[in-house]
Every structure is written in C-alpha cells, then in structure tokens.
Amino acid sequence: MIGITMGDPAGVGPEITLRSIESMSRDDRAQTRVFGNTETLRHVAGLIGSPLKPGEDFAVTDLPVEGGPLPMGKLDKRAGEAVFRFIEAAVRAAEAGRIGCIVTGPINKEALNAAGHHYDGHTGMLSSLTGQKGAFMLLASERLKVIHASTHVSLKTAIERTSPERIRDTIRAGHSHLQRIGIKAPRIAVAGLNPHCGEGGLFGDEDDRLIAPGVQMARGEGIDAQGPISADTLFHRAYSGAFDLVVANYHDQGHIPIKLVAFDTAVNVSVGLPIDRTSVDHGTAFDIAGKGIAKHENMLEAIAYARRLVAGRSA
Template sequence: MWTEMAKPLALTLGEPAGIGPDITLAAWLQRKRHDIPPFYVVGDAGSVARRAAVLGLDVAIAEIRPQDAVSAFADALPVVPTGLKATAAPGRPDGSSAASAVASIEQAVADVSEGRAAAIVTNPIAKSVLYQAGFHYPGHTEFLAELAKRDGVVPQPVMMLWCPSLAVVPVTIHVSLRDAIAQLSTELIVSTARIVVQDLRSRFGIAQPRLALAGLNPHAGEDGSLGREDRAIVAPAVEILRGEGVDARGPLPADTMFHAAARHTYDCAICMYHDQALIPIKTIAFDEGVNVTLGLPFVRTSPDHGTAFDIAGSGRANPSSLIAALKLAARMASAQTT
C-alpha cells in the first residue's frame, strides 16, 4: 500500500534509554507483515545499533539523507543523524539523553516543515529527564506547538486518542481534577471542538464530523441537581457549535457514551477531563491506541505509552501502538487537504 509514498515519515528517537529503540527495531522488522509505511529514525545510529545488539537482532542500519529513506527502507533501517551521540544504556538515562531527544524532535519538525518528511511520529520521552536538563515545556505537545510557531503565534494543540473504533479528545489534560474544573470554560470547549472538526475534515476525510460532548458531572448534571457546570458551561458550547453548522450533541451522560452502539453515533467524543477520555479508549485498545496532536501545521502521531524503563532492552516491549501510529500518520498525511 505504501510502496509509492513520495516522502517518508520522520520517527524521533525519543528517550534513548527507554523502549523507543526496541519498538522502532521491532516495527522495522515487521514492516512487510504489517504493511508499515517507510520511515526513518532521527537520531544516533550507533545508539540504535547497540540496542539491536542487546536485543540480539540482526538489523542492517543505514545512515542516510531524508530523501533517500524510501528507497533504503526495504533493506535497512534508515537513520538520519542529528550529530549528537546518545550513550544511555537501556533503563538508565544519562547526560546525553535530554539533548539527543530534543535534537531529534527539532530536526523532525524542520524536516516536515521543509518538505523532507510527510509527517512526524514521536517515540516516548521522559519528561523528568528533560526537566532535570532545563527543559521548560510541560511536555512533548507544548514543545511541538512552540516549534510550529508562525509569526509569533503558537497554535493551540489538541490531544486526540484514536483507535479504529473510538476517537476521544480531553478538553483539559494533565491537571488535577480540581484544576480541570476550574479551567473548563465554554470558550475552551468551543476552540477545542473547532480544531477537532477542522482536522477530522482535512486529515481524516470526514466531510461532516459528528461530535458527542460529554457532561462534566454524573448524568450530565441531572438538570442542575448534580452540578451547574453542564448547564452553564457545556450546553452553551454545544449551542455555539451547532450555530456554526457543526453536528454536535450534548452534554451527554458520560457513563452511556462509550458502549458499542453509542460509539457508532459519533466520530469523536469531546470529554471534559483526562480520565473521562482516556479510560474508555485504553479499555478498548490498550495496546493499539494512538496519540494524535491536532491543530498543528503538520501531522504528528505517537504511541500511547511511556518510556517503560523497566523493560527497555528486554525484548518484551510491544510495538503495536507504534505500528498503529506510523500507519495512521501516513493515512493522515495522504488524506491531508488545505
């Protein structure tokens, strides 16, 4: 399916001590079985080769330019070097970890922005390691948004978790439940939903996206008796969206939104806080879920898991989420319209 791709995907190194190298090697080895689109790793070829040796894998690794990745992909794992060495052993981040991870992200963004790559797929990073090295962004997504800044304007990134049977978007993300309620506003719900609609149209090929907006409180507030937020914050957002021609419903009781029959009635569930969105999708597709960043001027996907230091280099890391992220990135890039 992907043999005619004109441009490869740029796959970041991620935290070199984590399972990123393990799942990258596994994905390349399974490229034919799973019809994986051509990609190249942005990072240190020596680090990848050492991990292959630890895992006992016979993988040819080729240092190449991005424009040579598609032709090289069939016979070798292509690596585009950043010029920085990554010396961390499995499960043990070291002084090279943060710099190599950041350089990989920066180069991947430059490659996709300048037309050398079709999309970005990011391997997991360890935020604690980056913070110790002076990284001042809350996470991966915010750093990507800053790198995507144009004319001084930073785009609003929106996190979507996707699998073939469900797509969910949390309006508030990595904050406490108390802070999520404090941050929630009609304006934030509307701006998030607008980005979702735009990207569902332009990158998922859905002409008329259907949104289901979850209520914040049990039973969507039970007409105000279980909290006023749904009437005061969520319902007005639904009315604004409907006034703009968006097929939006809600606020809906979250406890009845995610069974199989309900999922067929919408294209994306807009949820009010992190766990309201992530519990259902991780229950349905724990190993195959994909983290997608909407609202950026380029396609970015990622496996929906962390660095898993405890199993790095053991051969036990499951590449399913990375494989799904690679395939979805190629699909989105191919469908992309302006």
Template sequence: MSNALKPLAITMGDPSGIGPEIIVESLCKQLYGAKNIVFGCPKVIERAVSQSKRNLAVRVLDWIDDANFSPDVIEVIPTSFFTSLPSFGTVDAGCGKAAYDAIVQSIKHAVDGKVSGIVTAPIHKEALSAAGVPYPGHTEILADLGGAERVAMLLGNDEIRTVLVTVHCSLFEAIQRADYDAQMAAIRLAHEGARALGISQPRIAVAGLNPHAGEGGLFGREEIEIISPAIKAAQKEGIDVSGPWPGDTVFMQARRGQFDIVVAQYHDQGLIPVKYMGLEKGVNITLGLPFVRTSPDHGTAFDIAGQGIADSASFETAIRYANQLLKSKMKDVA
C-alpha cells in the first residue's frame, strides 16, 4: 500500500482543552472518504462526541490495520485510559502525560510507515512539565523522536508564511542560538517547505534580528557577521533569498506579494504577524521531518474548553494542509 493511501494520525491534545471537541467537529465534516485515526483516550473522545450532539460512533481499535473508515465513525487507537474524565480548563499532570503518550505513539506509527502523517491537537506546556515530560512543546518532541537532524516551524495562512530560526526558548537564548548554521538550516527548510506547498520558485526574505536590521552595525552586528553571510551562501546554492530586512516591515512586504515566505529570527517576531490575522486561518507545519506534521496555530483555550463554542477552522485547515503536503510528497517520489 502506498504511503498516500495510509491514514493520518490525529493526536488528542490536552484532554482539558479544546482539542477533542475541535477534532470531533473537524472529522464529522469530512468522514466520508477521509482516512483519519485518533490517538488518545477513547472516553475523552466519546465525551467530545456526546457534547457535540453529532450522530457519531466511537470505535476502539486494537491495531491500526483494523480500521475500516466507516461513515459516521471516529476510530481511536487507545494511548491512554482515564478511569474518571478530567475537568476542563485545568493544568493537570495526568492530562499532560496522556497528551504526550498520544504524540509518542503517533510518531512511532509515522516512523514505521503505518500512517502517512500526523495532525496534532493543542497541548499545554505546563501540563507537560507537571508530568515530567522533558520537552517544551511539539516541535522538540517531533524532532527528537522523529529522528530529524534539523527541524523548523512554518506558520502561515493564505496571505503570509514564516519559518522560525529559533523556537521555544528565552529571547536571550534565541539570540545565542541564531548562529550561522541555524540561519542556513532555516533558509533551506523555508525553500523546501514553500516548494512543498506548491510554490515552484519561492522568494524568501530573511528578517533581521535587531531593530532596523542592525542599521549598518549601529544596533548590533549579528546582521553583518552572521545573517548576511548565510544569505549569500544560500544564494550560491540557487535559493532566491534576500535580506536581512527590518523585522517591522518585512511581513507587510510579504503580504503585498513581494515575498513568498519570511525567515524570522525568534518565536514572537514570526508568530505575531501570522496570529494577528486570525487564529482560525493559520496552520503550523514542522519542516525537516521524514513525515508530514501539521497543527492548528492556537493553544488549548482552557477558558472556553467544554463549552461547545471552540472554532475548528484552524484544525480543519491543518488537515487540509497535511493532505496537500502528502500529495506534493507523492509527486516528488513519482
């Protein structure tokens, strides 16, 4: 069976958050002909189905090969079992452990070729920490357990896209991590990621680290000594990349069509412009993995969890992008 015909793994996310309900809402809209399997606690998914008032059944699988993708059925690979369901909107070590276990099992299935990719529901970093999980977030878990040497986070919507040089760390640490190798990795992965999204000759802009991209060294020399040399080296590899551009205007230029994707130096520099345009529009893609992984670009939303008002649009977009990336991957293989 070709990888494209294998199902997507959908991880449950934190059971106290909106993950299970946006999974149910998303899957009920595309069950016919769709091949998705949820990894998580069956009771948690059953509660989400019950609260959704959708006419759906939950079927527990012993093995992924037992899936039959019947209409109006959500199939679940059990990766955790709650004897009593957790409360909504609370930081809980048990929920952090359950969310982590779902991710670990989905990665194992992806590495073994049993699923074509992974779409992850939101997790809570404090809950992960409370559970003793030694990772700050999805990206680091996926990189380590997925066997990738270098990964990068691509966040985007239909208007702008960004790839991050550094991800979940303090701003002080981000400055230290944004070295020449990190710049080169981000530029190369941005190029590959944009091509996978159907942009044949992507135009990449690299944002500066300092105000005004350093202003010729007046506000810092990272642009002169690190970022510019990496851009020149990438240009020699045939990548259409330019910069460093001032971080306060480069996204506006990208939105106007001057660039296809922006390489941002640190987390908030890249994510604020994307999220400002609406959480319901964005998707998070992990580049550099040997399998496809996407997620919505929002968190667990503890404040509205369990109320039936969570918007599933970003999760639906994540599923759509995962399928688009898989089709692109299969074309490259062919």
C-alpha cells in the first residue's frame, strides 16, 4: 500500500493527487491510500472535472481542515496545520507497516511555520517525527541523481557544516540507496565546493582539507567514490553516464542541474529514515491551484519510485 499525503489544501496537491489516481490501474488504485481531507478532495474534483469520488473510488484517511474547503491559492496557517496532521498520520501508518512508502504532495513552508510547526520542509519534519537526527535529500531522474550533504541552510552554514565525516556519511547513504534500487556497484562522484576544487589552495582549501579525506574514508569502506571533482564539469559527466550519483555540497549546487534537465520528472527521496518517502520536486503553485492545469507527471514519477522502493524492500 502506498500512502499519498494530499499536500497544502490550498495548493495544487489535491488536484495532482486526483489526476494521478485517475490514471492508475484498478489494482494500483486499490493499493493507494490518501492522507488528507475528503471534503477538500471532493471540492477540488468538482473544480477540475475529475470523475473520482474520494472515499469511494479510493481510500482516504480523512483528517480535518479547519474552515475547509479553504480558498484555493491563498497562503493560510490552517492549511499549514492540516499539512502537518496529514504527514504525521502517514508517518504513523508507515511505522506500523500499514503503508509501504509515503508519497508527499507539495507543502508551503511559510504556512507550516505560521501554524507553529517550525521545520525547514518535509525532510526535517520527517526526521523529527521518526526520531532521527537527520536525513539526506536525494533528487532522482532517469539520467542524473544527486544527493545533498546539506539542503535548507544558508550557504555560509553549509560550508561550516562540511566535514570529512559528513561527506563520508552522505556517500554511504547514497551508495546504500542505489544498491537498493538495483545498482550493484554504484559509481559516486563528489562535487568540489570551491571553483576548480580550490585550484591547489588558490581559491580556498576546503576541498583538500574537508572533502578529499571524506572521499578517501568512503573508498576505504569499499565504495567506488571519486572526488572532489570540479562542479562545472561533473554534472555534465554524470548526465552523460560517467557516474550513477553526484554528491552536492549545498542546496543550489544539486537542485539547479536536476531542475534544468528533469524539471517535470525528478523525484525527491528521503534517504536515511526508518520509513520510505518520495515526493514531487515542486511547490504548491498557488497561482494555478484549482484551475485544472497543474501537471501531474511529477507525482506519477514519485508514485512509481515509491512502488520501486517497496518492491526492493520485499525482494
């Protein structure tokens, strides 16, 4: 069973959830449960002309939305509170084994924080809810996969957090994940932090002092890891097939290339949690919410990846 969290009730989450379920086979639909609000789903189904009847045509864990259905496309702390409850319920279901993987719809971090839930996004929230110190964000597309040593922090903080141990741990997490999805001997490359990996210290010594030792630590564990490699060439090499995974040192270093080559199809995967979670790699798109024009391809990819993870666990 795959659990889909509906996302922000005022965003495009409900409609891409409905469109994705519409396109499923009967068997896949029977193995799908939405964690959200039935009234909101029915309201959005009417807005976009979906023939689905939530709660009848597919399973819904119905959770309240204060004042719902909320106005579409409007930031609202009531939506932030609802989002937290959707995700919390899905996490507990995953921990209990009632669902095999969570697929999360898009949330609005400002609404979430306005409701008093102070997280930097899904990954931090899921780490907290499962009692983990942290998790890694991996963005996966057909030809390029990137795992991040840091994500939603300032660039200054990302550099301060860089350490050989953090680099090694990120490589480890990525290696384990790729093996799980069927890549027996992953080839992993670590991007340089500074231009040209510091050019022998001319542009900074972090690559030599912090990143290279972490790569060597991973290699000592038998992992095929290389780096640091200058980021201005590495992503092209990985996209062309030289590597299975790139370790990015900070948010934009990894997100920009993925969104350039796979904006509508990249999947966000949380690595290092005791439960499985995939997600769309886009936001709530308030400007088009409820208009029936939001693309659901990204959600379909996230669902397909979730089923792949479940199959890999049971293999």
